[in-house]
Amino acid sequence: MPSSLPSWLQPIPLVETLRLELAPPHLNDNAGDLDRLVRALKQEGVTPIHVSPLRIDHLVREIRNARFNVAAVVGYASCHWELLDVFPLSYEEPILAFAVDLGTSSLAFYLLDLTWREIIAQKSIPNPQIPHGEDILTRILFARDEKNRQTLQKLLLDSFNHTMHEMLEQNGFHAEQVFAMAVAGNTTMSHFFLGLDPTHICREPYIPAVNRFPFVHARELGLSMHPEGLIYVFPNVGSYFGGDLVAGILAAGFHRSEELSLLVDVGTNAEVVLGNRDWLIACAGAAGPALEGGVMERGMMAAPGAIDRVRIDPLSLEPSYHVLGDEKPVGICGSGVIDAVAEMFRVGILTIQGKIDTSIESPRILKTPDGPAYVLATGEETADSRDLLITEIDVGIFLKSKAAMYTILTVILNKVGLSFKDIKRFYMAGTFGNYIDPAMAIRIGMIPDLPLETYRGLGNTAGRGAAMVLLDRSLLNELENVCDRITYIELNVNMELMNEFRGALFLPHTDPRLFPSVEIPERSRG
Amino acid sequence: MPSSLPSWLQPIPLVETLRLELAPPHLNDNAGDLDRLVRALKQEGVTPIHVSPLRIDHLVREIRNARFNVAAVVGYASCHWELLDVFPLSYEEPILAFAVDLGTSSLAFYLLDLTWREIIAQKSIPNPQIPHGEDILTRILFARDEKNRQTLQKLLLDSFNHTMHEMLEQNGFHAEQVFAMAVAGNTTMSHFFLGLDPTHICREPYIPAVNRFPFVHARELGLSMHPEGLIYVFPNVGSYFGGDLVAGILAAGFHRSEELSLLVDVGTNAEVVLGNRDWLIACAGAAGPALEGGVMERGMMAAPGAIDRVRIDPLSLEPSYHVLGDEKPVGICGSGVIDAVAEMFRVGILTIQGKIDTSIESPRILKTPDGPAYVLATGEETADSRDLLITEIDVGIFLKSKAAMYTILTVILNKVGLSFKDIKRFYMAGTFGNYIDPAMAIRIGMIPDLPLETYRGLGNTAGRGAAMVLLDRSLLNELENVCDRITYIELNVNMELMNEFRGALFLPHTDPRLFPSVEIPERSRG
Known part of the structure; x- marks a missing residue:
């Protein structure tokens, strides 16, 4: 985060040290010790400034100790300032x-x-x-x-x-x-x-x-x-x-961007913001825990032992995968599930309805008492020596989650009369937003069929946004404005959702024209 | 203090109860409970409003208890407001x-x-x-x-x-x-x-x-x-x-008066303010404790047993006096001393230099080992059966105090190039300001020789000013302005004082033209 801007162009942090040589007490200038500092701060534009009454005694003592040449630590609190502490002029400790x-x-x-x-x-x-x-x-x-x-x-x-x-x-x-x-x-x-x-x-x-x-x-x-x-x-x-x-809106730069951007935080709830520096619309809706790998039998969070990447050979139907932490696989996390479903669909194991084609003869495709399943890892490979299966039931649950996500995106764009192609930047944040492979997510119809360069993972947007505010106090007021400008739609009760949702339950969608880049395998047409 | 002004003309107190019917929560209006109240207060002009973070839980509970129809108690703190508490709309308790x-x-x-x-x-x-x-x-x-x-x-x-x-x-x-x-x-x-x-x-x-x-x-x-x-x-x-x-400046109405006024708070220090609603000059100087009756041998504060009024018959030189609390006299308080000295001067017991004329034959005039003295009350009258004397030494000490007072008044007027006759109102405040008889104080040259109706005792100006601010929040800002406008002179180190002081040590002054109304007895010319 170090900046190479010249110092006078650099943003000013939320708290800073101001070095002030106060006019010394004099018979012709009988301002109180604290008033003297407050007056000097006012001349620097740091006003109105609040002082905690119980700290005055300490502050005045420090002003005297410093012989009226002080380093004053001041904090910006949006509609006022706060005098946090006073040190001698030579105080060099970082804030x-x-x-x-x-x-x-x-x-x-x-x-x-x-x-x-x-x-x-x-x-x-x-x-x-x-x-x-x-x-x-x-x-x-x-x-x-x-x-x-x-x-x-x-x-x-x-x-x-x-x-x-x-x-x-x-x-x-x-x-x-x-x-x-x-x-x-x-x-x-x-x-x-x-x-x-x-x-x-x-x-x-x-x-x-x-x-x-x-x-x-x-x-x-x-x-x-x-x-x-x-x-x-x-x-x-x-x-x-x-x-x-x-904080994510800040981290993604919505507040300063002219282009239409969309930010989605993928989790149990999918939270979506659409807009630019002039207007913002936001909504949140339940996507279900499947996107976090939380419901599937072998689902887990992105942690050591989780399969996070999957590829399937179209001829042999044999999988290859990547495991987090270089361990034997224990389960599968969100991005792994997206990959697995996308690949199973591409190679024709899954129909557009999300059914496993049991007519395919392969050791990887099983009929279990709980229904058909694909063997992603055999017991010989896994940490617990049990087969790691992707079942048709798992896929069904997952499709609901991905459909919810796509539906939310559709609804919010409909709200403002725009279409997906108007989006210039599509940010994915949240626990696993960063790990999603957009090509895979498009193939299953979870996110719209936009040029891949539109998509951008954002990592920890919350932490980044928080750091930004600390380093640039002007963002506090921008944030205030951002919040004032956001139109928030409560999606939990939106009826339009249900109709959109039904179409999105398919792979990639009942309307394939929405996903022109996705090739639908002959076998998958069911 | 009850006012008969119509309510819309009455000043608004520092703290008031605002009754607000908040918009109830709704899917299309998802402002938080507290934000809802803050928003409504803003519409009433009560903004920015601070809320103590640790009180939010309580406030929100009260907003809910009141079903969003609330009586909000808000306080005005000059550059912001504070939300002090929330009650149901029906709350009728006084603030x-x-x-x-x-x-x-x-x-x-x-x-x-x-x-x-x-x-x-x-x-x-x-x-x-x-x-x-x-x-x-x-x-x-x-x-x-x-x-x-x-x-x-x-x-x-x-x-x-x-x-x-x-x-x-x-x-x-x-x-x-x-x-x-x-x-x-x-x-x-x-x-x-x-x-x-x-x-x-x-x-x-x-x-x-x-x-x-x-x-x-x-x-x-x-x-x-x-x-x-x-x-x-x-x-x-x-x-x-x-x-x-x-607070006294407020109580005396300086901040709104066009006329030139002077306020003096008489005590060990004499504090003086001169000015009107456009400008104010102030100073304080040591007057010595004599004006509070604190140094003279029988001096005391204005309390039961204190002689506070004295008259002396010019022929018999016999005194008559008033004692606070209807008791036997114990000592003499400030206003009593002023009276005693003024009367002793009027009847020729004191010379203009403040010496007791021991050539007068009277049982009331004694020569004690400590010097000449006047017997204000005999041992038969006093509570401790000892004569209550006004000694020449007492008078000497007192003259220094009264001279200090007059000097301070002179200096402050000189500072602004005005003379006493420009003063339209002369307020006397402080412990005993209210009890001083202006005619007596003029006679000894403690205060200038102005028409008696110029003088006005103010009683407890501090308490009155404090009550005024509580009842009219607009005074807070007026006070701020008053303090900004006051030019303060530190008299303790003013050299001009000494010259003025010397002349004021006499009764009423070395320059009798300053006190044309005071008749100087032939005998007193010394």
Whole structure:
């Protein structure tokens, strides 16, 4: 993230150190010690500035210690500033900050040096709330009880403190040097982080307690940072369109782009944003856990032992695959499933209805008591010595998920009277968005049939967006504007979906004209 | 303070209840619960509004409890608003507030109902810090040690809580109904209240830690009010020109008057403001404790047993006097001393140099080992059976104080090139300002020889000014402007003083043309 721009062109971080030689006290200038600093800050445009009443005594002592030549650490809080601390003019310590991707399954921390504009360290840990529910809905139900809500918050904050402490110590820093944090999470996780009741998030009409969170001070949450440290929690657009997505909009550059772009965060819910710097429309809909490999018998998250890439030889029908972590295969993750279904379709194992053609004679095609299946890995190859099968039932579940995804995309474009070909950039974010092979996803009709260069994986957009805000405070106001401009459609109740959905249940679609680039194998026509 | 203005013309108090019927949650309007309220407040012009992060959970619960028809209690904090609490629409409890005069020797509390605009109760208590120093300088020295400073603050806050609790209970109210407090004190007392170090106040160049205090929340000081209650501490203009005086400027109406006015707060220091709504000049100088009756052998504060009025028969030289509290005299307070000296001068006992004319044959005039004296009350009349004397030494000390006062007034007028006759209103505030008889004070040359109707006692200006701000939030910004406009002169180091001072040491002055109304007795010419 280091920038080669000249310093006066570089964006200004959320927290910065201003070096000020204050006019010394004099009989003809009897401004109070603190007023003297506030006056000098005002001359620098840093106004109005808030000072925590209980910190005045400390600040004034530091101003005197510094003999009125001070390094003032100030934070930008959108409609005002905050005076975070005062040091002698010679203070040279960097201003540190944490960008946090507050995910349902994992938390990613980025330790930034705002002064030198670099990432010092990063670390991911599992979300400590998982024992109280793998998925967010279970946790929302658990959190109905206020005590449980406190438990969930405490788990998070303890994990934050532990991880932050570790990262700081390993790099020779300490908590008091951390003056800011930006947290991008989905709506529910952000509620948990701030100890808010998420009950109404999952009930029609799906209303969060808060969409636009106020700035919080580290001391208010008991976070191991500088006590006055500013914590920015990304705003939500709706119950199913959280701060993680808003950070994603930033990371993808929607707020500054003239071209029509689309961002989709693929997970249990598919969240979609369409637009450019002038307008934005967003929606979220249930895609089902199949896209995360969560429902299929051998489905798993992208972790060591997961098959993430599959190819099938069209003649022998023998598969080749790639396993994460160079291990024996344990299961198959989302991108692996997309590959597997796409390849099974290409070589004619799957019909356009998603049925396995059992008339094919091959050791790879079995008839099991649960129905037909394709043997992706034999017991000799797998970690548990059991065959790793892709069953017709698995495929059926998966088709619903991919159909949901395509339907959501169709509906949002219909809403604004545009068609897929108008999209110039198609960003894929989220847990496995980065791993999807667009060619494969197009072949099965999960995403539209656009030139492959339109597609772009984005990696951890939430963490990236959070870091961006920390490094460029002007983005705070841009974000505010972005949120004001977003039109949000609640798809959970959209009837149009059902009709679109039926057509999308096929491979690639009942209307093949939508996927001109996809060659439909003769055998697959069923 | 109840006003008969139509409601739409009445000033709006610092804290008010806004009744809002929020748009109910709907699929097409997915604003968060809190955002919904913030949006409605914005439409009422109440923006930007701050919400304490740790209170969101409570506020959202109340919004839901109220089914989105809420009574929102909002406080005005000058450059932003604060959302203090939320109740159901039917909430009818009054919004209470305390105005506090934070004096060196006593604290005066006024319990106000901001909704109905009336004073519910008032109560004065001695300043609980007195055991650590009668005068403010002793306390400043005591407070050098941080622990002692904490002790002084705790004494104050405990007294506040105790008194407030008592006043609320007696009137059937409770702490949670108190949403605001305005505190007007001198610079040092305001520092003690907020736990700030006053060390530099009493050392050249006399710089306070802070002149403009930020708003404080009740919870931050541990005051027994609503935890989010807003506490406004009046700003200081300088170390010897505190928030009590600024409140006085408000109470005297300087900020809105076209006429030239002068306000003097008479005490150990004489603080003076001169000006009108367009300009203000202020200064403070040591007048010596004599004006408070603090140095003379039988001097005392205005309390039961103090002689506060004196007349002397010009023929018999026999005195008549009034004693506070209908008791036997114990001592003499400031206004009594002024009367006594003025009468002694009028009847020819004192020369213009302030000497007692011992050539007069009268049982009232004694020659004591300590010099000549006048017997104001004999041992038969006094509480301790000792003669109550006004000695020549007492008079000498007193003349220095009155000369200091007159000098300060002269210097401030010279500064702006005006003369006393330009003054249309002369306000006297402070502990005993209200009790001074202007005719007497003119006769001894303590205040200028202006028409008597120019003079006006103001009573507790600090408490009044504090109540005014609570009842009219627009005054907050006017006050800010007033403080910006005040030119403050530090008189402690003004050389011009010494020359003026010498002339003012006489009765009424070396230049009798300055006091044309004062008849100088033939005998007194010495």
